[in-house]
Amino acid sequence: MKPETIAIHAGERPDKAYGAISVPIYQTSTFAFEKVGKTRGYDYSRTANPTRRVLEETIAQLEGGKAAFAFATGMAAEATTIHLLKTGDHVICGDDVYGGTYRLFQDVMSNFGLEFTFLRMDNSDMIKKAIKPNTKILWLETPSNPLLNIIDLEMIADIARKHNLLTVIDNTFASPYFLKPIEYGIDLVVHSTTKYLNGHCDVVGGAVVTTTDELTERIGFLSNALGTCASPFDSWLVLRGIETLPVRMKRHEENAFGIASYLAGHPAVKKVFYPGLKSHPGHEIARRQMTGFGGVVSFEMNRGNTAVNAFLSKVKILSLAESLGGVASLVEHPASMSHASMPKEVREKVGISDQLIRLSVGLENVDDLIDDLSQALGSA
Numbered sequence: 143m144k145p146e147t148i149a150i151h152a153g154e155r156p157d158k159a160y161g162a163i164s165v166p167i168y169q170t171s172t173f174a175f176e177k178v179g180k181t182r183g184y185d186y187s188r189t190a191n192p193t194r195r196v197l198e199e200t201i202a203q204l205e206g207g208k209a210a211f212a213f214a215t216g217m218a219a220e221a222t223t224i225h226l227l228k229t230g231d232h233v234i235c236g237d238d239v240y241g242g243t244y245r246l247f248q249d250v251m252s253n254f255g256l257e258f259t260f261l262r263m264d265n266s267d268m269i270k271k272a273i274k275p276n277t278k279i280l281w282l283e284t285p286s287n288p289l290l291n292i293i294d295l296e297m298i299a300d301i302a303r304k305h306n307l308l309t310v311i312d313n314t315f316a317s318p319y320f321l322k323p324i325e326y327g328i329d330l331v332v333h334s335t336t337k338y339l340n341g342h343c344d345v346v347g348g349a350v351v352t353t354t355d356e357l358t359e360r361i362g363f364l365s366n367a368l369g370t371c372a373s374p375f376d377s378w379l380v381l382r383g384i385e386t387l388p389v390r391m392k393r394h395e396e397n398a399f400g401i402a403s404y405l406a407g408h409p410a411v412k413k414v415f416y417p418g419l420k421s422h423p424g425h426e427i428a429r430r431q432m433t434g435f436g437g438v439v440s441f442e443m444n445r446g447n448t449a450v451n452a453f454l455s456k457v458k459i460l461s462l463a464e465s466l467g468g469v470a471s472l473v474e475h476p477a478s479m480s481h482a483s484m485p486k487e488v489r490e491k492v493g494i495s496d497q498l499i500r501l502s503v504g505l506e507n508v509d510d511l512i513d514d515l516s517q518a519l520g521s522a
């Protein structure tokens with residue numbers, strides 16, 4: 143089935159009990175046994191829940207994976223995944239990952255004896271040089287946040303196969319509508335479903351997609367053992383959002399293209415980061431491995447901090463807010479917001495300057511968005 147159909151029909155739909163077209167919210171902690179020693183498929187909602195199960199089957203099919211698990215947040219999905227490791231293991235992680243991922247690894251998991259090396263993941267020699275006998279995982283994002291760097295996933299999967307490493311891709315930015323990492327040999331896909339999969343800024347959620355029986359068993363075990371799973375209501379909200387993922391992603395991309403092209407010609411803009419632009423260093427790889435370029439556009443202003451602040455306070459339709467992937471357009475300042483948990487030296491090393499601005503382009507009329515950016519930039 144194609145994504146448009148999977149998004150609406152995957153899993154047990156209509157519902158088996160009464161034929162409900164909208165997946166029922168099984169708002170229950172526990173389930174009555176049919177008889178001693180026999181359940182009706184569910185016993186306790188931490189372990190499994192019918193609403194969550196439909197969401198998990200939908201995400202698994204969209205990604206082309208073996209199975210999926212839904213979590214309370216994207217960070218819960220990541221925290222659960224990193225528990226595949228044990229003390230002494232080493233992870234090579236992209237140096238431009240989500241700020242919260244960096245914080246989880248550097249400030250939490252390293253206290254438990256896990257080792258992390260943060261690296262630009264676009265150079266295979268650098269990755270190979272960083273591999274140690276205890277290296278277990280290559281973890282990265284493509285397109286990355288907030289610079290939209292593109293990594294060649296076949297190159298990553300190839301290194302991983304030769305060195306017997308697991309690969310984890312955070313596919314939040316592209317969504318499975320534009321990128322299916324498993325097709326390129328990636329082992330695990332993680333998501334913040336808070337973003338495009340839900341798409342309406344009304345829930346936080348996460349997901350992990352597996353590719354083997356062993357990984358399915360392990361992630362399922364960890365989700366139940368750690369208790370990081372998504373609630374029935376949150377699962378339902380994400381499910382409802384996913385039904386329109388394909389139409390939303392197309393429009394996000396159309397609007398993002400319009401805005402990226404507009405910004406590229408603006409005198410207050412030094413540089414635009416959007417993989418759909420030919421000038422983007424990852425454009426060729428993105429064209430090859432993705433079916434679209436997404437809805438996030440970042441740009442650097444060639445003005446001082448006062449002008450950047452003026453721009454951020456003048457936007458009207460776009461809201462100054464963290465997060466991304468919703469129907470409403472948002473603007474944020476990585477250095478003081480999403481990436482504030484990353485030390486300034488690290489931020490500067492990876493190219494996140496104080497002049498960098500990230501837009502999550504929503505589904506409004508693109509001319510209205512451009513007018514809004516224009517009046518805010520004009521006064522900057």
Ligand SMILES: *Cc1c(COP(=O)(O)O)cnc(C)c1O
Binds near residue numbers: 283314315333348
């Ligand atoms: C938001 C985000 C996360 C974290 O997800 P939460 O749902 O906020 O916990 C992880 N990775 C990326 C790329 C994100 O954008």
